[in-house]
Amino acid sequence: MMDLDTLRSGLRAAxxxxxxAVDIEHVMARGRRLRVRRRLLASGGAAALAxxxxxxxAGSSWLAQPRPAVPxxxxxxxxxxxxxxxxxxxxxxQDPVGAVVPTGIRxxxxxxxxxxxxxxxxxxxxxxxxxxxxxxxADGRLTARVASNEVTGSDRAAGFHAVQAATEVDGVWMPxxxxxxxxxxxxxxxxxxxxxxxxxxRWSQDPGVVLFWFDPADLPAGKQPSRLSAFDAAGRALxxxxxxxxxx
Amino acid sequence: xxxxxxxxxEFARASSGRLTHAAYLLIGDRHxxxxxxxxxxxxTYAAWSRVRRQDAYAYARKVLVNHVTDGxxxxxxxxxxxxxxDRPAGGDLADEVAGRQWLVEALGALSPRERAVxxxxxxxxxxxxxxxxxxxxxxxxxxSTNFRALAKLRVRTDRPVASARAAGDTTTSRGERx
Numbered sequence: 001m002m003d004l005d006t007l008r009s010g011l012r013a014a015x016x017x018x019x020x021a022v023d024i025e026h027v028m029a030r031g032r033r034l035r036v037r038r039r040l041l042a043s044g045g046a047a048a049l050a051x052x053x054x055x056x057x058a059g060s061s062w063l064a065q066p067r068p069a070v071p072x073x074x075x076x077x078x079x080x081x082x083x084x085x086x087x088x089x090x091x092x093x094q095d096p097v098g099a100v101v102p103t104g105i106r107x108x109x110x111x112x113x114x115x116x117x118x119x120x121x122x123x124x125x126x127x128x129x130x131x132x133x134x135x136x137x138a139d140g141r142l143t144a145r146v147a148s149n150e151v152t153g154s155d156r157a158a159g160f161h162a163v164q165a166a167t168e169v170d171g172v173w174m175p176x177x178x179x180x181x182x183x184x185x186x187x188x189x190x191x192x193x194x195x196x197x198x199x200x201x202r203w204s205q206d207p208g209v210v211l212f213w214f215d216p217a218d219l220p221a222g223k224q225p226s227r228l229s230a231f232d233a234a235g236r237a238l239x240x241x242x243x244x245x246x247x248x
Numbered sequence: 249x250x251x252x253x254x255x256x257x258e259f260a261r262a263s264s265g266r267l268t269h270a271a272y273l274l275i276g277d278r279h280x281x282x283x284x285x286x287x288x289x290x291x292t293y294a295a296w297s298r299v300r301r302q303d304a305y306a307y308a309r310k311v312l313v314n315h316v317t318d319g320x321x322x323x324x325x326x327x328x329x330x331x332x333x334d335r336p337a338g339g340d341l342a343d344e345v346a347g348r349q350w351l352v353e354a355l356g357a358l359s360p361r362e363r364a365v366x367x368x369x370x371x372x373x374x375x376x377x378x379x380x381x382x383x384x385x386x387x388x389x390x391x392s393t394n395f396r397a398l399a400k401l402r403v404r405t406d407r408p409v410a411s412a413r414a415a416g417d418t419t420t421s422r423g424e425r426x
Contacts, residue, residue, distance in 0.1 A: 004370065007403050010351045011371040015272055020282045022264040024257055027286055031293030 032124070033151040033162070097129060098205035100136070103213050107172050110137035112145075114177055114211045116203055119149045126154040131162055131211060133174045145169045148178065156209070158182045159241015160228055166216070176224060177213040179203070181241070184210045185233040189225025196225050256296050260289050263305055267312055273367050274316045276356045288312035309372065310382050317360045317383070354401055362397035365390055 002010075096115035105112040112135055119130045130149025134142050148164035155161060163178035180187060180200075187198040187210065196219055200212040214225055230238040249257075267288055271281035292299060292308040299307040355363050361383065368379045369390075376394070380387045 002401075002403055004398075004403060007351075007366075007398075007401065008370045008373075011273060011367070015269070015278070015352075016349065017278070019265070019268045019272055019278055022260065022268065022282070022286050022289060024260045024264070024289075027260060027289045028253065028256070028293055030286075030290040031296070034290060034294040 029151050032121075033148065096132070096142070098203055099201075100142070101201045101211055102136070103175065103199065103215065105175060105213075105215055105217075107135065109143065109172055110135040110141075112175060112213075113142070114201075114213060115142075116205065116209075116211075117147055119155075121149075124149070124151055127151070128155055130155075131164075131177060131179050133164070133177050133213075135172070145172065145174050156181045156206075157241060158239045160230070161241060163228065165224055166214075173216070175213045175216055177211070178228075180210045180212060180230050180238075181208060182210075182230065182238050183208070183232050184212075184230040184238055186231040186235075187212045188229050188231075189214065190227040191220055191223045191225050194220075198225075198228075252296055252300060255300055256293055259300075259304055260293075263308060264289060267308060270309070270367055270371055271312055271316065273352070273355060273371060274313065274360075274363055276352050284312060284316055287315055291315075313364050313368065313382060317364050358397050358400060361385075362393050362400070365393045366397045366401070369394060 095117070097118055098116055100113050100115045103112045103114060112133060115132050115134070116129045117132045119127050121127060127150045130147050132144055132147040134144045136142050146164060146167060146169050148162040149155070150157075150161040158181055161179050161181060164174075164176065166176045167174055176189075184200065187200050188195050189198065190196065196214065198212040198214050199218075200210050203209040203211055210230075219225065228240070230240070232238055264285060268281055268285040271284040271288075272278055275281045275284060288308050288311040291311045292304060295307065296304075355366065358366065364383060365379055368374045368382060369376070374382070376387050376390045380390045383390070385393075
C-alpha cells in the first residue's frame with residue numbers, strides 16, 4: 001500500500017526520459033487552420049439556405065449522379081470521375097466555388113459532398129480557397145460540416161494541402177479529405193503497411209487541383225491513413241507537400 | 249506578431265511541459281502524449297481570443313482530458329486490463345525509476361475515466377467538484393470512480409483497507425471496458 005502523498009509525488013515526478021517539447025510554431029499554424037474552419041462553419045447555416053435556394057432555382061438534375069464505380073472493390077475512381085455540372089455560383093465565402101463533388105458516402109443527413117469555398121484570411125494571403133466537406137440531403141440542400149484550407153504559403157504550391165483527418169461533426173463522421181495541387185492521377189495512403197487508394201475528382205474551376213477523400217468502406221475499421229502519396233498518370237511519384245492530416 | 253500571439257507563445261511555453269506530462273499519465277505513451285498536448289494547445293490557440301482573458305490553462309486542461317478520454321484514436325486505451333502490476337519492492341516510490349514506471353503501468357490498468365479522475369485529483373490537485381465539472385459527471389460519480397481507482401492502485405485512504413480491496417476486486421471482475 002502507498003499513501004496519497006506518495007501517489008501525488010509519483011505522479012509529479014519527471015518521467016524517466018524527458019518528454020518532447022511542443023513545437024509552438026506548428027501549434028499556431030494548426031490553430032489558424034482550425035480557426036478559419038470555425039469561421040467558415042459559423043456561417044454554415046446561411047450557406048445551407050443559400051445553396052438550397054440556388055439548387056431549387058437551378059433544378060435538381062445536376063444533383064443526381066451515381067456513385068463512382070470501384071473496380072475490384074478497393075480501387076477508387078480516376079480523376080475524371082465524379083464531378084457535377086455546377087450552377088454558376090459566385091464565390092461568396094460559403095457558397096461552393098465550382099462543382100459540388102458527391103463522394104458516394106451516405107450518412108444520416110445525406111450524402112457527403114466536397115466543394116471548394118473561398119477563403120479570405122489576412123494571415124494567409126496566398127490562400128484563396130479551401131475545401132468544405134458537407135452533406136447534401138434528398139432535396140439538394142447543402143449543410144456545411146467541416147472546412148479545411150492551407151495555412152502557409154500558396155494554396156496551389158505543388159503537393160497536398162488542407163488534409164483533414166476524419167472527424168465527428170454534429171454526430172456525423174466526416175471522412176478524411178483534402179486536395180492535391182498538381183497532376184495527381186492516383187492518391188493513396190497507408191494503413192498498417194497496406195496501401196489504400198483515395199477517391200478523387202478534379203476541381204471544376206482548376207483541373208490542376210484534385211479533391212480527394214478516403215471512403216471509410218476502403219479502410220480497416222477505425223483506422224486512418226497516413227503517409228499520403230500522389231502519382232501522375234505515368235505512375236511517377238509527385239511532390240508531397242504538407243500531407244499531415246489536421247485534427248480537431 | 250500580434251499581442252495576442254505573443255501572449256499565446258508565452259502561455260504555451262509555460263504550460264506545455266505540464267500538459268504533456270499530464271497527457272503522458274493519461275495515455276502512457278510518450279509520442280501519443282506529445283500529440284495530445286499539442287492538440288490541446290492547437291484548440292486553445294484557435295479559441296485564444298475567447299479564452300485568453302479567462303483561465304486559459306483550465307481550458308487547455310479540459311480540452312486535453314476530453315481529447316484523451318473521448319479519443320476514438322486511442323488504441324492504447326483498449327490495453328487496460330484492470331490488473332495492476334506488482335509494485336517493485338523497496339526504495340522510495342517517488343524517487344525510483346522503477347517506481348515511476350510501475351505507476352505508469354498501474355495507471356494503464358485503470359479505465360480512462362478512473363485514470364482521468366486520478367490525474368485531475370492528484371496531479372492537478374483539483375477538488376472533486378471541479379473534476380466533476382471537467383468530466384461532465386456528478387460529484388458522486390467522481391467519488392466512486394476515485395475510490396475504485398485508488399483501490400486498484402492500492403493507495404491507502406482513510407477508508408478501511410478491506411473495503412477498498414473489495415471494491416477493487418469487484419470492479420476488476422466486472423471487466424469494465426475502458
